[in-house]
Amino acid sequence: MDVRNCKTCGKIFNYIGGQPICPTCKRNLEDKFQEVKAYIKDNPEAQIYQVAEDTDVNINQLRQWIREERLTFSDSSTIGIECEKCGITIKTGRFCNRCKEDIAHNLGSAYGTQKKEEVNEFKNKDTTSKMRYLNRDR
Ligand SMILES: [Zn+2]
Ligand SMILES: [Zn+2]
Numbered sequence: 001m002d003v004r005n006c007k008t009c010g011k012i013f014n015y016i017g018g019q020p021i022c023p024t025c026k027r028n029l030e031d032k033f034q035e036v037k038a039y040i041k042d043n044p045e046a047q048i049y050q051v052a053e054d055t056d057v058n059i060n061q062l063r064q065w066i067r068e069e070r071l072t073f074s075d076s077s078t079i080g081i082e083c084e085k086c087g088i089t090i091k092t093g094r095f096c097n098r099c100k101e102d103i104a105h106n107l108g109s110a111y112g113t114q115k116k117e118e119v120n121e122f123k124n125k126d127t128t129s130k131m132r133y134l135n136r137d138r
Contacts, residue, residue, distance in 0.1 A: 083099050
């Protein structure tokens with residue numbers, strides 16, 4: 001049995017995977033998510049800080065939902081996050097379409113040999129986001 005402290009309220013709970021959040025906080029977070037989703041639907045032009053303020057959700061949490069592709073925005077929305085590879089503004093996920101293709105291409109050829117260097121370079125660039133990911137899950 002894996003027992004951990006909830007990241008949000010500090011209570012000890014039986015950890016079953018995913019984010020280290022107790023069932024109560026998870027439910028609250030899910031409620032918040034629905035609230036944010038409804039807010040964005042009603043206010044498609046809102047800035048991300050406005051969303052955070054009006055729904056009382058921290059911006060990092062919002063960005064995480066965007067990264068997880070749970071939150072998406074209309075094309076007219078100015079909300080976006082940076083592609084983790086090239087920094088261009090995207091609406092959802094971790095990479096822009098171009099980088100996604102690049103990555104798929106690199107990964108595909110990584111099983112060969114000659115593209116190894118390129119893949120390593122990308123891995124290095126990606127270290128910070130990986131660390132962020134690890135921290136998040138702790
Ligand atoms: Zn909790
Ligand atoms: Zn990109």
